[in-house]
Structure formats: structure tokens, C-alpha cells
Amino acid sequence: MIIYNVTTNIHESVHDQWMAWMQEKHIKEVLATGKFTSARMVKVLIEEEMGGTTYSVQYTTDSKATLEKYYQEDAPKLREEGLRLFGDKMLAFRTELQLISEH
Template structure:
């Protein structure tokens, strides 16, 4: 099992709108690729929130092949949509993990 983890710091004044967008648009679009079977969203605690809260979303997929297909076919368009909606009001980075 592979976990694709995306960590995002979103501006305080945008975070409620971002959460709604994630739940209603972005996460459903990720799952609609057919490459991820589940997700979990969390808010990081004990973080400096002066510039806004930090969230993680972990998407599970069955293989690195599925993950690579996501990168090749979907990631750029889904990422671009986030910039269209929120511009420079967030910063995000991703990591990939293997369940052991």
C-alpha cells in the first residue's frame, strides 16, 4: 500500500473556503481518477499558525504504478486548479510513503 501525502499551509482568511473546496471539489476529483481508494485529512497541531493552519491529506493507492500514473496523467491539472482558485494563498508539498 502506498500513501501519497500532501501537506498544505493555507492563509487563515482562506482556510474555511479551502476546506470546503477540498471536500467538495479536490478530493472527489482525486478519487475520481480511480487511482486512489481512500483518503484521510488532518490538521497539524502544535504548529505555528501565524500565517495560517497546516493540513495533510493522505491518499491511499495500491501501487507505485498507480501513483506514477497519477503523476503522469492528472497531477498537473489538479495542482493548477488549486492555483486558479487560491493563487498564492497557500503553499504545499508532497511525500510518498509505503505502508510496512
């Protein structure tokens, strides 16, 4: 199992708009690609020096190959909307995680 983790710091001035967009539209659109089986959104409980609030969205997929297909077929269009709507009020970075075990 692969977890595609997107960590985002969002500026206070667009926080509520971004949160609504994420929960009502963006996460659903990512899941609708058919390349992920689930998603969860969590708040990062640290105070950032730069301000804002940080969240992590973790999308679960079956393999690295499926994730690569997402990057090629879907990611550019889905990322573009966030950049267009929130620009420099949103700072995101992505990591890929491999599940080793659950206890």
C-alpha cells in the same frame, strides 16, 4: 500499499473557502481518477511561525506505478485549480510513504 501525502498550509483569509473546496470538490476529484482507494484529511497540530493552518491529506493507492500514472495523467490539471484559486495563500508539499506494517 503507498500513501501519497499532501501537506498544505493555508492562509486564514482563504481558509474557509479552501476547506469547502477540498471537502466538496478536490478530494472527490482525486478519488474519481480511480487511482486511489481512500483518502483522509487530518489537521497538523502545531503552530506555524508563518501563521495559517496546516493540513495533511493522505491518499492510499496500491503501488508506486499507479501513483506514477496519477502524476502523468491527472496531477497537473488537479493541481492547477488549487493554484488558480488560492495562489500564494496556499503552500503545499508532497511526500510518498510506503506502508511497512499496521498494528
